[in-house]
Amino acid sequence: MKVVICEDDERQRLLMVEILTQHALMHQPSIEIVKTASSAEEVLSFLDHTAVDCYFLDIELAGELTGVQLATEIRQRDPFATIIFVTTYADQLQLTFKYKLAALDFIVKAHGETFLTELKTALDAAYEKYVQLGNGSQKFHFQVKMGEFIHNIRFDEIYYFATALQPHKVTLHSKNGYYEFYGKLNDIENLDDRFYRCHKSCLINLQHIQSIDKKHRKVTMQNGEVCPLSIRALATIHRKMDYF
Amino acid sequence: MNSLLITAILEFMAIFLALIYLLQIHIDLKQVIAMIVTIVLPTILVYIWGAEWIGIVTLFVTTTVVFYYFSKKLRVLFDVCYVFISGILADHGAQFVSEHVPYRHDLLKDISYFIFFMIFFVVLIYIFSKVLDTFINVIGISISVQLLVFTIVIMTIVVFYMNSFIPTTKDEMALVKFNLSIQIGYVLLMSLVFSFLYRTLKMNMQVERRTLEVEQFTQYMQALEEVNRDMNKFRHDYANILLTMQGYLDDDDVDGLRHYFQQYIVKTEQHTLFKQKVLGNLDNLQVVGLKGLLATKALQADEYEIAIQIEIPDVIYEIPMDMIDLSRIIGILMDNAIEASKEQVQGSIHLAVFNSSSGSVVLIIRNFIGEKSVNISQLFNERFSTKGAGRGMGLTTVKQIVQHYPNVTMNTQIDGQWFVQQLNIRQEGHKT
Numbered sequence: 001m002k003v004v005i006c007e008d009d010e011r012q013r014l015l016m017v018e019i020l021t022q023h024a025l026m027h028q029p030s031i032e033i034v035k036t037a038s039s040a041e042e043v044l045s046f047l048d049h050t051a052v053d054c055y056f057l058d059i060e061l062a063g064e065l066t067g068v069q070l071a072t073e074i075r076q077r078d079p080f081a082t083i084i085f086v087t088t089y090a091d092q093l094q095l096t097f098k099y100k101l102a103a104l105d106f107i108v109k110a111h112g113e114t115f116l117t118e119l120k121t122a123l124d125a126a127y128e129k130y131v132q133l134g135n136g137s138q139k140f141h142f143q144v145k146m147g148e149f150i151h152n153i154r155f156d157e158i159y160y161f162a163t164a165l166q167p168h169k170v171t172l173h174s175k176n177g178y179y180e181f182y183g184k185l186n187d188i189e190n191l192d193d194r195f196y197r198c199h200k201s202c203l204i205n206l207q208h209i210q211s212i213d214k215k216h217r218k219v220t221m222q223n224g225e226v227c228p229l230s231i232r233a234l235a236t237i238h239r240k241m242d243y244f
Numbered sequence: 245m246n247s248l249l250i251t252a253i254l255e256f257m258a259i260f261l262a263l264i265y266l267l268q269i270h271i272d273l274k275q276v277i278a279m280i281v282t283i284v285l286p287t288i289l290v291y292i293w294g295a296e297w298i299g300i301v302t303l304f305v306t307t308t309v310v311f312y313y314f315s316k317k318l319r320v321l322f323d324v325c326y327v328f329i330s331g332i333l334a335d336h337g338a339q340f341v342s343e344h345v346p347y348r349h350d351l352l353k354d355i356s357y358f359i360f361f362m363i364f365f366v367v368l369i370y371i372f373s374k375v376l377d378t379f380i381n382v383i384g385i386s387i388s389v390q391l392l393v394f395t396i397v398i399m400t401i402v403v404f405y406m407n408s409f410i411p412t413t414k415d416e417m418a419l420v421k422f423n424l425s426i427q428i429g430y431v432l433l434m435s436l437v438f439s440f441l442y443r444t445l446k447m448n449m450q451v452e453r454r455t456l457e458v459e460q461f462t463q464y465m466q467a468l469e470e471v472n473r474d475m476n477k478f479r480h481d482y483a484n485i486l487l488t489m490q491g492y493l494d495d496d497d498v499d500g501l502r503h504y505f506q507q508y509i510v511k512t513e514q515h516t517l518f519k520q521k522v523l524g525n526l527d528n529l530q531v532v533g534l535k536g537l538l539a540t541k542a543l544q545a546d547e548y549e550i551a552i553q554i555e556i557p558d559v560i561y562e563i564p565m566d567m568i569d570l571s572r573i574i575g576i577l578m579d580n581a582i583e584a585s586k587e588q589v590q591g592s593i594h595l596a597v598f599n600s601s602s603g604s605v606v607l608i609i610r611n612f613i614g615e616k617s618v619n620i621s622q623l624f625n626e627r628f629s630t631k632g633a634g635r636g637m638g639l640t641t642v643k644q645i646v647q648h649y650p651n652v653t654m655n656t657q658i659d660g661q662w663f664v665q666q667l668n669i670r671q672e673g674h675k676t
Contacts, residue, residue: 093555095596095608099666100557146655146668147600159621165647177657178620180646223621 001028001130002051003123004035006043006070007058007086012109013038016056016086016119023120028127040065044073052081054126056119059087071101075148080133082126086119099149104129142191144172144179151179155192159221160204161185173225196240202227206241254358255331256284259307262327262369266376267315275314282310300405304328325397326372332404334364392440399433453567460536460571464526467539471523474516485509519546528556529597533567534574538595541578550582550591558599563607564672565652569645574607576638577665581611584663588612603671610664618658 003020007013017036024031034050037043040061046052055074059067071083084105085097097103105122109115132141142158144151157175163185164171170188172179185203189195198204198219208222217229219237229237260279264271283306291299304324312320338360342353403426485508492501522542526535538554545552563570578595585591592612600606623639639656646654651670658664 091553093557093596094553095594095610096555096557096598099596099606099608100598100600144655146653146666147598147602147604147606149606151655151657166650169650169653173621174657176620176659177655178624179655179657180653182653223619225621 001031001053001127002034003031003054003056003126004037004043004046004052005033005056006037006040006061006067007056008038008060008062009058010038012058012086019116019119020056020123023123027124031123031127039063040067040070040073043070047074047077051078053130054082054084054123056084056086056122059085059092060089068097068101071097071103075101079148082129084122084126100147102149140192142172142188144181151177153177153179155194155205156207158195158205159208159223159225160202160227161188161195162203162227163201173221173223175223193243196233196237198233198237199228199230206243209241212237252288254361258362258365259303259327259331262330262365263307263311263320263323265369266323266327266373267311267317267320269311269315271314279310283307297405304401321394322397325394325401327369328401329397329404330365330368330372334361334368337361337364388440392437395436396433399429403429456568456571457533460533463536464532464539465536467519467523467536467543470543471516471519475520478513478516515546519543522546522552522554525554525556528559530559530561531563531567533571534563537571537574538578541575541582545578545582545585545591545593548582548586548591550585550593552593553595555594555596556598557596560597560599560605563605563669565649565669569649573642573645573667574609576642577609580638581609581663581665584613585611588614600668605669607667607669608664610659610662612661613658613663614661618663620656620658623656 003024005013005016005020007016013036017033020031021033024033034052035043035046037046040063043055044065055071057067057071061067061070065073067085067087071085074081074083079102083101083103084107085092085103086107086109088109090108092106094106097106104126105118107115107118107122140155141152142155144153153172153174159173159175162171162173163169164180168182168184169180170183170185172181185197185201189197189203194206195203196206204219204221204227210220210222210224212219212229214234217231217234219227219229221227283303286306287299287303290302308321308324311324312318338357341360342357345353345356488504489501492498492504523539526538529535529538542552542554578593581593585593590612594608594610596606596608598606624643642654646652646667649669651672653668655666655668656664657666
């Protein structure tokens with residue numbers, strides 16, 4: 001994983017490089033800091049010839065571009081890059097950074113252990129994401145886009161998909177969330193073997209079936225929610241379930 | 245002839261008494277004579293020498309005029325109409341009942357008719373007076389609606405009377421024409437009523453929306469004023485603060501100074517500055533209706549010592565949703581967040597509104613929940629609430645509102661230690 005650090009304060013920069021290099025050496029030797037820069041322009045010209053996976057950006061950069069502007073630029077070039085902000089001020093636009101620029105983390109500079117630990121944790125998280133991307137494990141994730149932000153929802157956490165009241169809207173019910181997105185059930189029907197179209201309005205995860213009520217043609221999921229069963233599905237659902 | 249005379253006298257009396265009761269007028273002998281001269285005599289004369297229907301019209305017009313003169317109330321027209329309608333209904337009802345009872349003697353039949361007529365008539369008039377009283381007391385009726393009601397009543401009277409007289413003419417074509425005119429009349433009337441109803445409802449909606457906006461703006465102004473007052477107070481105390489600090493410095497009491505500074509200045513002013521900052525963050529929100537709501541909710545959260553942070557990095561001119569719906573959604577989400585944060589030791593709420601590059605407006609509200617587990621599927625359950633019965637309606641309402649918008653999607657999720665609500669509002673007609 002290629003990492004770039006952009007920080008205009010030299011002491012801070014050296015500290016970050018040291019911490020991250022050490023941590024990488026000990027845990028993930030494949031992490032490599034390919035560039036340390038003190039200005040946004042430096043980073044951008046570096047990007048012209050090298051692809052980078054992960055960025056640690058200081059928000060308060062001296063120079064024409066701030067860290068946020070740099071991040072916006074990076075995001076446009078690479079929607080999958082991991083961006084981690086580092087800042088002096090705690091009351092920055094945290095939510096905006098996270099959801100608009102899809103920043104992975106937001107670390108407040110401070111003296112002492114907390115800052116260092118947060119740096120390491122962020123690096124670990126970035127690496128994990130990098131590995132997932134490399135393994136093509138997004139195959140096992142469903143993505144819901146919300147503006148720039150992408151929710152990656154693991155297949156095994158999804159209970160079911162259902163059509164919404166409004167046409168072209170689909171709802172996703174998972175362990176940790178409820179999501180709505182634009183689309184059709186037909187388009188996601190073949191996402192994975194574990195998903196089964198039990199009704200024209202429902203696509204359920206066969207892993208998470210709690211019980212089947214044949215008489216009322218209903219399926220109760222493990223979270224207690226109920227999906228309808230079509231007559232056709234009534235005949236085949238048991239056979240399908242045997243695989244899970 | 246005899247019985248016709250009695251019927252006439254009875255009906256006159258019934259009409260007059262009903263009107264006297266309804267209009268609550270006191271009459272003396274002079275007025276009784278006036279009634280006989282101006283109403284009864286002309287009507288009978290016209291009835292005998294003219295046609296039947298002219299007699300009725302004469303009765304209607306003279307009664308209205310004379311009773312208006314007595315009472316000086318405009319509702320006379322309305323009351324007269326109703327008395328006439330009641331008369332017709334009571335007459336028909338009494339006839340119906342009397343015909344179905346096999347009396348041997350004609351006189352018995354007549355007496356039973358009179359009795360039933362009186363009963364029906366009195367009951368109808370009584371009901372009417374009660375209904376009208378509550379009706380008038382509860383709502384002030386506008387002139388246009390009054391006119392409409394009059395039109396309906398007169399129309400009804402005309403139809404009733406025509407209905408009573410037409411069947412005597414056996415001409416089929418006349419009957420068809422008559423029916424057609426009634427039907428057309430009613431269609432026109434109904435369209436009028438519906439257009440009135442539509443206009444009224446539309447106006448009500450506009451008024452409601454405007455009221456909400458004004459209300460919200462007032463709240464925002466109040467919040468601003470509050471902060472302004474705090475700032476002024478600080479400025480007012482400024483001289484005193486400096487003097488006190490001077491005192492500490494004169495005594496070389498650095499510890500005392502530090503204590504004073506921490507305890508009296510930082511603590512109180514931090515709060516004021518914080519409030520000012522939160523409100524300042526709303527500057528970019530050009531949707532007036534929302535400003536007040538967010539300001540109020542922010543100050544409310546602050547009162548409960550919940551750390552609240554509002555981020556609006558882009559100027560937001562418009563959010564393509566109905567203001568009332570949007571306020572309700574944000575109100576509920578903020579209330580939920582505040583409610584949940586109260587239980588936390590370190591309650592914290594973040595709110596962000598920004599434009600995404602795809603042109604939609606994204607609204608995010610999140611509150612800190614720590615390690616507490618939340619069952620997402622239960623949240624939208626009407627009966628469910630983490631705070632006991634009757635509180636769980638919020639999210640169900642939000643979901644119902646969102647369902648009506650093709651351009652709005654909502655996400656609810658647990659993200660680490662945060663409970664996050666996201667609304668994505670696309671510009672209308674923008675489809676991916």
